[in-house]
Amino acid sequence: MPELPEVETIRTGLAALLPGKAVSNVWHDWAKSFPNAEEDVKAFLIGARVIDVRRRAKVLIIDLSSAYSLVIHLKMTGQMVYKSQNEHFGAGHPTDSLIGQLPDKSTRVIFCLSEKEAPPDLNARKQRSAEENVQKAHGMNTEAVGTVIDQERWQSFGLRPKATRCDVHLFFNDQRKFGWVRLIPTAEIPNIDFMRKVGPEPLSTEFTPSIFIERVRRRKNSNIKAVLLDQTVIAGIGNIYADESLWAAKIHPLTLVKDLSEQNLQVLYKEIRDVLRLSIEKGGSSDRNYVDAAGRKGSYLNFANVFRREGQPCNRCGTIIIKTRVAGRGTHICPNCQKEIKR
DNA sequence: CACTTGACCTGTCCGC
DNA sequence: TGCGGACAGGTCAAGT
Numbered sequence A: 001m002p003e004l005p006e007v008e009t010i011r012t013g014l015a016a017l018l019p020g021k022a023v024s025n026v027w028h029d030w031a032k033s034f035p036n037a038e039e040d041v042k043a044f045l046i047g048a049r050v051i052d053v054r055r056r057a058k059v060l061i062i063d064l065s066s067a068y069s070l071v072i073h074l075k076m077t078g079q080m081v082y083k084s085q086n087e088h089f090g091a092g093h094p095t096d097s098l099i100g101q102l103p104d105k106s107t108r109v110i111f112c113l114s115e116k117e118a119p120p121d122l123n124a125r126k127q128r129s130a131e132e133n134v135q136k137a138h139g140m141n142t143e144a145v146g147t148v149i150d151q152e153r154w155q156s157f158g159l160r161p162k163a164t165r166c167d168v169h170l171f172f173n174d175q176r177k178f179g180w181v182r183l184i185p186t187a188e189i190p191n192i193d194f195m196r197k198v199g200p201e202p203l204s205t206e207f208t209p210s211i212f213i214e215r216v217r218r219r220k221n222s223n224i225k226a227v228l229l230d231q232t233v234i235a236g237i238g239n240i241y242a243d244e245s246l247w248a249a250k251i252h253p254l255t256l257v258k259d260l261s262e263q264n265l266q267v268l269y270k271e272i273r274d275v276l277r278l279s280i281e282k283g284g285s286s287d288r289n290y291v292d293a294a295g296r297k298g299s300y301l302n303f304a305n306v307f308r309r310e311g312q313p314c315n316r317c318g319t320i321i322i323k324t325r326v327a328g329r330g331t332h333i334c335p336n337c338q339k340e341i342k343r
Numbered sequence B: 001c002a003c004t005t006g007a008c009c010t011g012t013c014c015g016c
Numbered sequence C: 001t002g003c004g005g006a007c008a009g010g011t012c013a014a015g016t
Helices: A004-015 A038-045 A122-137 A151-156 A186-191 A193-197 A209-217 A224-229 A239-248 A262-281
Strands: A022-028 A050-056 A059-064 A068-073 A078-083 A088-092 A107-114 A168-174 A180-185 A322-326 A329-333
Touching: A004 A050, A004 A059, A004 A078, A004 A088, A004 A262, A022 A038, A038 A068, A038 A180, A059 A186, A068 A078, A068 A186, A180 A186, A186 A193, A209 A262, A224 A239, A224 A329, A239 A262, A239 A329
Parallel strands: none
Antiparallel strands: A022 A107, A050 A059, A059 A068, A068 A180, A078 A088, A078 A168, A107 A168, A322 A329
């Protein structure tokens, strides 16, 4: 699934698009993807404006003017896609749903967004009338703004035509249905189980080498890959970046923490941060790398040194990359650069 | 307690 | 072509 860099890419993209917009409607096709009480949705989601878009670990947080937030976990196959008349932004699990017609069979939740339902303060009212004037000027009825998605397509997914009365949509797609979108009071976010247990942000300034080493050392009898994947030790690392960081640090993923030297962990700390930062710079392993400027599908893992590169030569020594299984996950290794340390 | 495995889901790929 | 099994960018509950 989207790991820290992918979720951060989504956050950046949505932070430029969502704030100020109001949620005018919501639809979902699978209860576990949107496990929220109808009365909460009516009271705290519909009509609320987006204030901010944040990220913690691999969790996306959309703060609303109702003092509630949409807390989103994309798990393995989640993705967020924003579409308006002129804008199209999508990131997350790289599939054609990022660029194709929506909704499709992976669509779990749809938000209808509007700029019309502004808050009842003076500025907002001014803004609203300005928008209404613009719409009048374009000869559009505010109740039936043109649909990005054609009516038939919506109905084929069981949507009421009413739901199409907006021209901006935010889609939560998730093929495997592991992900979820929860509506909870913003103040309660730090109290949910995941947030209470999750480890530090690896790119934060407070995350020093000594904090990293101290936390990793608590798991002395585990192999290092399992520890990197453990969200309670460090937040945000998943299968791609665990493999990439270990290759960069020349550490075999099966090596037990107790067999790693101080120097090993110092290097690993640096490589984790470099790998994550580089990936964020490149927009994660999906999104704009998934399609080129002409809208064609492209390679989205072209920065990887080992992940999904089994059978290809190591970029450092030319040895053929192999794939094995560590911590129950597919694991990519250069058998020459990454020798298991045993004592 | 530390650590590992199975379950949650759908879709795709690979071998017979 | 059809079918079974393995596997997939994650996390939690239940098991040893």
